[in-house]
Amino acid sequence: MNPIVTVICTCYNHELFVRESLLSVIQQTYSAIQLIVIDNASTDESRRVIQRLVDEYPEIVFIRNTHNIGLCRAFNQGLGEATGKYIIDLAADDVMPPNRIEMQVKAFESLPKDYAVVFSNAAYIDSSGAKLGYHYALRANGHAKGQVPTGDIYKEILRRYFICTPSIMMRKSVLMKLGGYDENLSYEDFDFFIRSAHDYKYHYIDEVLMYKRVLDDSLATQFYRIGNPMLRSSWEVCNKAYDLSRSQEEYDILANRIREFIKKCFVAEDPEQALAFRKLLNYIEDPGWKTDLLVFLCRLHLPVNWLYQRYAKWRNHRNLALMQQGVPFVQLER
Known part of the structure; x- marks a missing residue:
């Protein structure tokens, strides 16, 4: 059966x-x-x-x-x-x-x-x-x-x-x-x-x-939109991953993923969440001056999102064209 x-x-x-x-x-x-x-x-x-x-x-x-x-x-x-x-x-x-x-x-x-x-x-x-x-x-x-x-x-x-x-x-x-x-x-x-x-x-x-x-903005990640709740959710998942990970290699991989989310926080103009990610990263390793600089710039509330949204629209059109030329989705910039 x-x-x-x-x-x-x-x-x-x-x-x-x-x-x-x-x-x-x-x-x-x-x-x-x-x-x-x-x-x-x-x-x-x-x-x-x-x-x-x-x-x-x-x-x-x-x-x-x-x-x-x-x-x-x-x-x-x-x-x-x-x-x-x-x-x-x-x-x-x-x-x-x-x-x-x-x-x-x-x-x-x-x-x-x-x-x-x-x-x-x-x-x-x-x-x-x-x-x-x-x-x-x-x-x-x-x-x-x-x-x-x-x-x-x-x-x-x-x-x-x-x-x-x-x-x-x-x-x-x-x-x-x-x-x-x-x-x-x-x-x-x-x-x-x-x-x-x-x-x-x-x-x-x-x-x-x-x-x-794939609809109009399906390739534009919502992580970069101001006020989106996805960064908070991602922080919650990274905390779970921190508790689950056991080897130094796993922690190193998680640290790199957290740094990527901090970049998303900068573009989304979300300093509070950037600080939360930075605090979690500090449990794994020294965040370093580059990460601290990015968090500092995020706290300045620089109006960068409008510029990114213009770039994202261009990137979406480019990605669609690349897919039609045979480039796989998994290799496109996200």
């Missing part, structure tokens, strides 16, 4: 894409699927679009939130209703190829129980569904160029972003042991990766098993 896979789709103002996204689940070659949709108080026509699909497929579990409770809490709503052995977190503007779940379940069922995540390569598409490029560069045979980290990847997770989050399938028992997503955070993937990769392994499938939608 095939294990059940629960797909949890959270939707907020995706009326143009949510039907295609949900149909990509319904049309999977794998049949043992539970589909849970949470409309997180959309202000567009998303709820009506979803309801029409639920009328066609009444087996869909539809949760209607009267106010937006945030991504992490909404996902946990779905997790509370999940009956599957494996879980997929699906954004309402992304699309799954028909064989995705079948291939990921097959891989998971062949792996030991210390594997928490199966992930894959992904293609990036625009608002019309046209292909822009790939997460990992492809060879002529359709497989990724270079070596994608797999197995024990905790250090690599600490070091950099390299997994296309929408491509992952998670073992539900691990999610439950971790308590689901941390509802105090404004985004989920960095925290989940750190907490799960510390104790469990990840397996990479060398196939394109996800289509991730």
Whole structure:
């Protein structure tokens, strides 16, 4: 008997894409699927679009939130209703190829129980569904160029972003042991990766098993926006990583990641968070004069964000062009 896979789709103002996204689940070659949709108080026509699909497929579990409770809490709503052995977190503007779940379940069922995540390569598409490029560069045979980290990847997770989050399938028992997503955070993937990769392994499938939608400002990281809550969430995760790390190498990698977040604080004009990151860094090593200078400049409240936003718009157009020329997303400046 095939294990059940629960797909949890959270939707907020995706009326143009949510039907295609949900149909990509319904049309999977794998049949043992539970589909849970949470409309997180959309202000567009998303709820009506979803309801029409639920009328066609009444087996869909539809949760209607009267106010937006945030991504992490909404996902946990779905997790509370999940009956599957494996879980997929699906954004309402992304699309799954028909064989995705079948291939990921097959891989998971062949792996030991210390594997928490199966992930894959992904293609990036625009608002019309046209292909822009790939997460990992492809060879002529359709497989990724270079070596994608797999197995024990905790250090690599600490070091950099390299997994296309929408491509992952998670073992539900691990999610439950971790308590689901941390509802105090404004985004989920960095925290989940750190907490799960510390104790469990990840397996990479060398196939394109996800289509991730890139909309107008999808490539412009929200970390650089003034007043965004993501820097605070990142600081919380770095504190968790500090508690979890054990070797000097792991602490050194974490220190470098913290320095990158301090740079983001400077651009986002957030001196309080820069000081918090600097304090955490000081527990690992001497921050050094360059970091102290950056924190000092941040405290001067220099109006640098407007200039960065102009640069970010130019960079987004450049990155889209580079993707269309074959440069993988994972190599683009973030």
